[in-house]
Amino acid sequence: MAESERRTGWLGRLRQGLARTAAALGTGLGGVFVRRRLDRAALEELEEILIRADLGVATAAAVTERLAATRFDREVTEQEIRQALADEVAAVLGPVAVPLVIDTARRPHVVLVTGVNGTGKTTTIGKMASRFRREGRTVSIAAGDTFRAAAIEQLKVWAERSGAKFFSRAQGSDAAGLAFDALTKARADGDDVLLIDTAGRLQNKAGLMEELRKIVRVLRKVDATAPHTVLLVLDATTGQNVLNQVELFRDVCEVSGLIMTKLDGTAKGGVLVAVAAKFGLPIHAIGVGESIDDLQPFDATAFGKALVGQV
Amino acid sequence: MVRALKAFQGLEPIRWRVGPPVHDVRALAILAFAGTTTMFEALQERLTGVFDRLTKRGVLKESDVAEALREVRVALLEADVALPVVRDFVAQVQTKAVGADVLRSVTPGQMVIKVVHDHLVETLGRAAEPINLRAVPPVPLLVVGLQGSGKTTTAAKIAKRLQDKEHKKVLLASLDVYRPAAQQQLKVLGEQAGVATLPIVDGQMPVDISRRAIQAAKLQGADVVILDTAGRLHIDEAMMTEVVAVRDAVRPTEILLVADSLTGQDAVNVAKAFKERVGITGIALTRVDGDARGGAALSMRAVTGCPIKLMGSGEKLDALEDFHPSRVASRILGMGDVVSLVEKAAETIEKDEAEKLEQKLLSGQFDIEDLAKQFRQMRKMGGMQGLMAMLPGVGKVKKQMAEANLDDKLLARQEAIIYAMTKKERRNVNILNASRRRRIAAGAGVQIQDVNRLLKQYRQMSDMMRKVGKLTKGGKISPQALRSLIPPQGFPR
Ligand SMILES: Nc1nc2c(ncn2[C@@H]2O[C@H](COP(=O)(O)OP(=O)(O)OP(=O)(O)O)[C@@H](O)[C@H]2O)c(=O)[nH]1
Ligand SMILES: Nc1nc2c(ncn2[C@@H]2O[C@H](COP(=O)(O)OP(=O)(O)OP(=O)(O)O)[C@@H](O)[C@H]2O)c(=O)[nH]1
Ligand SMILES: [Mg+2]
Ligand SMILES: [Mg+2]
Numbered sequence: 001m002a003e004s005e006r007r008t009g010w011l012g013r014l015r016q017g018l019a020r021t022a023a024a025l026g027t028g029l030g031g032v033f034v035r036r037r038l039d040r041a042a043l044e045e046l047e048e049i050l051i052r053a054d055l056g057v058a059t060a061a062a063v064t065e066r067l068a069a070t071r072f073d074r075e076v077t078e079q080e081i082r083q084a085l086a087d088e089v090a091a092v093l094g095p096v097a098v099p100l101v102i103d104t105a106r107r108p109h110v111v112l113v114t115g116v117n118g119t120g121k122t123t124t125i126g127k128m129a130s131r132f133r134r135e136g137r138t139v140s141i142a143a144g145d146t147f148r149a150a151a152i153e154q155l156k157v158w159a160e161r162s163g164a165k166f167f168s169r170a171q172g173s174d175a176a177g178l179a180f181d182a183l184t185k186a187r188a189d190g191d192d193v194l195l196i197d198t199a200g201r202l203q204n205k206a207g208l209m210e211e212l213r214k215i216v217r218v219l220r221k222v223d224a225t226a227p228h229t230v231l232l233v234l235d236a237t238t239g240q241n242v243l244n245q246v247e248l249f250r251d252v253c254e255v256s257g258l259i260m261t262k263l264d265g266t267a268k269g270g271v272l273v274a275v276a277a278k279f280g281l282p283i284h285a286i287g288v289g290e291s292i293d294d295l296q297p298f299d300a301t302a303f304g305k306a307l308v309g310q311v
Numbered sequence: 312m313v314r315a316l317k318a319f320q321g322l323e324p325i326r327w328r329v330g331p332p333v334h335d336v337r338a339l340a341i342l343a344f345a346g347t348t349t350m351f352e353a354l355q356e357r358l359t360g361v362f363d364r365l366t367k368r369g370v371l372k373e374s375d376v377a378e379a380l381r382e383v384r385v386a387l388l389e390a391d392v393a394l395p396v397v398r399d400f401v402a403q404v405q406t407k408a409v410g411a412d413v414l415r416s417v418t419p420g421q422m423v424i425k426v427v428h429d430h431l432v433e434t435l436g437r438a439a440e441p442i443n444l445r446a447v448p449p450v451p452l453l454v455v456g457l458q459g460s461g462k463t464t465t466a467a468k469i470a471k472r473l474q475d476k477e478h479k480k481v482l483l484a485s486l487d488v489y490r491p492a493a494q495q496q497l498k499v500l501g502e503q504a505g506v507a508t509l510p511i512v513d514g515q516m517p518v519d520i521s522r523r524a525i526q527a528a529k530l531q532g533a534d535v536v537i538l539d540t541a542g543r544l545h546i547d548e549a550m551m552t553e554v555v556a557v558r559d560a561v562r563p564t565e566i567l568l569v570a571d572s573l574t575g576q577d578a579v580n581v582a583k584a585f586k587e588r589v590g591i592t593g594i595a596l597t598r599v600d601g602d603a604r605g606g607a608a609l610s611m612r613a614v615t616g617c618p619i620k621l622m623g624s625g626e627k628l629d630a631l632e633d634f635h636p637s638r639v640a641s642r643i644l645g646m647g648d649v650v651s652l653v654e655k656a657a658e659t660i661e662k663d664e665a666e667k668l669e670q671k672l673l674s675g676q677f678d679i680e681d682l683a684k685q686f687r688q689m690r691k692m693g694g695m696q697g698l699m700a701m702l703p704g705v706g707k708v709k710k711q712m713a714e715a716n717l718d719d720k721l722l723a724r725q726e727a728i729i730y731a732m733t734k735k736e737r738r739n740v741n742i743l744n745a746s747r748r749r750r751i752a753a754g755a756g757v758q759i760q761d762v763n764r765l766l767k768q769y770r771q772m773s774d775m776m777r778k779v780g781k782l783t784k785g786g787k788i789s790p791q792a793l794r795s796l797i798p799p800q801g802f803p804r
Contacts, residue, residue, distance in 0.1 A: 048394055051388060051394050051576070052393075052394050052576050053576070054575040054576050054577070056388075056389070057385050057388045057389055116573070116598075116601070117459075117461075117598065117626065118458075118459030118460065118461060118571070119459065120458075120459065147626070148496075148626070149495075149496045149497075149499035149500050149503070150492040150493075150495040150496035150498075150499050151492075151496075153491070153492035153495050153496075154490070154491045154492035154493075154495075154496070156492075157491035157492060158491060200626075202598065202600060202601045202602070203601075203602070204600075204601060204602040205600075235459065235571075235573075236577075237457065237571065237574050237575065237577050237581075238571070238573045238574065238575060239391035239573065239574060239575025239576065239603070239606070239607070240389060240390075240391055240575065240603075240604075241391070241573045241601065241602070241603035241604075244602055244603075262457075262458065262459075264544065265457070265544045265545070265546065265577065265581075266544075266545070266546060266577055266580045266581075267575065267576075267577035268577075271575065290458065290489070290490070
């Protein structure tokens with residue numbers, strides 16, 4: 001399948017995916033809630049629907065309790081309860097749905113991209129670079145993953161696709177040193193944005209997290225205000241471990257915002273509700289495919305609706 | 312220390328009742344930290360609440376079991392086991408547990424845990440099943456899964472293992488014609504592993520590449536051909552059709568689903584779809600080196616019936632392990648590998664020495680030489696990382712330890728500092744003036760700040776020990792009291 005075919009296919013795939021989940025959830029809800037009393041048993045089933053969307057036990061219970069507060073023992077229709085559920089989710093996520101803003105006073109605005117292995121950091125950088133280029137900005141990309149095999153070559157392809165400048169060193173070079181040089185160069189060139197890729201790392205690996213801290217420290221030697229944005233890229237298929245990821249990455253490198261990828265699958269990413277409640281970090285965008293345009297701004301209302309199967 | 316250990320048996324939420332005590336200051340510190348964590352409550356702690364009231368021995372009654380199983384359900388869900396799987400599992404345990412005899416030596420709570428644990432191990436599969444290579448060479452092996460799950464890395468790891476340990480000649484081939492530099496990645500990994508890779512031909516499509524791989528393997532006399540594929544969503548019709556076509560072209564003896572052990576509720580959808588569409592024969596779990604509870608293992612095993620054959624435990628090519636059901640079960644239940652920690656501790660620590668230490672600790676006569684002994688024992692027990700990996704619920708502790716720089720290098724460095732001191736200095740650190748400290752630093756090859764840091768840490772520790780000694784005079788210690796011993800920012804850096 002050619003790249004172009006894959007590209008036209010994603011929207012269809014997304015719709016199909018959402019419809020499928022909606023159908024699964026919908027029948028669940030329909031079966032349970034068509035003109036039914038919202039009693040304990042009904043609430044429990046509702047809670048289970050949220051658990052299946054990865055909200056986690058405690059958060060699912062909290063959301064259902066809120067519904068119960070106003071509607072317990074009332075006769076409710078499927079449509080009403082679905083809407084109410086989506087509203088609850090959107091109410092938690094609304095305040096954190098914040099677009100990523102590039103500060104034009106910075107040249108460059110430095111974006112450091114972090115996350116666990118394979119979440120979609122490199123691909124997301126490609127997508128962001130393309131968006132910034134379309135907005136008419138000059139963009140540099142730094143290949144800060146000097147560890148993984150062919151990570152540099154992978155990012156280089158994305159730089160070419162998006163029309164960004166590309167800064168790299170040999171595999172095995174020091175990532176912090178590379179970041180220092182890349183920022184020095186982007187500064188001299190007066191670029192608008194510098195996107196820095198990093199190697200995937202599990203948050204429980206102290207040594208690797210220390211390396212990340214070092215990258216931030218070194219960037220500040222060039223520009224005391226850098227990095228201006230620190231993104232943590234999360235994978236929608238991940239379960240409750242996302243909470244640990246956010247906490248530890250935030251502590252080590254002052255994460256300023258989140259992006260969740262792979263929402264074109266059947267995973268709902270409901271753990272974001274718990275993340276928003278616990279950490280209040282901005283959620284900037286979502287990844288909905290592997291192609292260059294498959295990055296969308298995070299929309300709390302749409303997310304809430306998709307989560308309960310209301311497309 | 313025996314008294315001190317009794318003290319933290321009363322400490323919530325970490326319970327430490329199995330086997331002999333661990334004679335180690337650091338272990339005490341770790342446990343005290345663990346007592347302050349807000350991570351998921353492990354099943355063991357959940358159940359102690361339920362069974363506090365139950366002291367009666369005999370058989371487990373239905374009402375007791377039902378209450379306990381509500382906690383089991385929550386524990387499994389928090390560990391990311393998929394809801395439908397949790398439901399079935401709990402129902403099965405219910406029938407097993409009701410009427411089970413409570414062994415004389417355990418509490419009813421422990422008995423339920425045992426039933427749950429045993430059933431979990433049984434469901435996960437009793438032992439590791441090897442990769443099936445029973446076919447005429449070259450034996451094709453297909454690796455499939457979602458995007459970024461670890462297919463390419465796992466393919467290279469398997470190749471390396473077959474070649475190094477089983478002396479097979481292996482050919483690796485990438486069918487990922489979509490992701491940028493995917494084929495290049497496998498080529499580099501092949502070079503690192505010393506395994507041949509199929510030359511890349513631009514523009515060739517997956518089914519054709521797979522045929523070419525088989526041909527090449529025949530010509531080279533390879534025993535095994537491992538085919539790496541592009542990441543694909545299970546709902547992507549075109550991509551699923553493609554991998555089925557590859558399967559039909561090469562008829563692999565083994566189709567491994569490579570899945571991330573961090574996966575949440577979606578694990579059932581993914582595993583079911585790959586099983587139904589592609590006919591997977593086994594599962595490889597990656598990133599078990601993370602700190603997730605890993606419930607996806609149970610979800611996927613339960614819905615597919617396929618054995619979990621391998622676990623990836625790191626990014627390096629030798630980080631591939633056989634599946635250990637019991638370890639995975641303990642982790643899902645949040646119990647850590649308490650048993651093996653205790654065994655290991657017992658093996659390593661010389662008993663007499665430990666008891667002498669304990670006396671010194673509690674009387675506050677713990678000198679810095681004793682500290683050096685502690686460091687040595689810690690390293691014998693597999694160092695900080697080894698110890699931490701075995702403890703339950705320590706995500707936060709690990710972070711604090713990382714912040715406090717309590718890693719293995721540090722242990723070695725601290726030992727060196729202590730050995731650079733004279734006997735007299737070790738007995739009484741108060742005589743360490745600036746010039747002595749300078750000499751010690753030079754002798755140990757460290758900065759003078761490192762020496763100061765060690766001394767501060769030593770003082771803090773012996774302080775803490777004295778307090779523990781006092782607080783435990785009555786035999787018991789409250790969690791609050793123990794927590795009050797921990798400096799708010801953790802130990803000095
Ligand atoms: N379906 C889907 N796939 C995605 C999305 N974003 C990234 N991917 C795919 O996920 C896989 C991993 O993406 P990468 O960008 O390489 O991830 P990474 O975080 O840079 O990985 P490491 O550098 O190895 O840690 C690739 O196959 C991507 O094409 C998304 O939004 N949807
Ligand atoms: N910590 C850890 N990282 C792993 C493990 N297995 C793979 N990785 C990392 O996970 C990331 C993705 O691995 P890949 O092998 O590229 O995954 P993939 O499934 O081939 O990805 P796509 O081809 O893009 O779908 C890389 O950064 C790997 O180094 C593991 O067991 N532990
Ligand atoms: Mg990458
Ligand atoms: Mg791959």
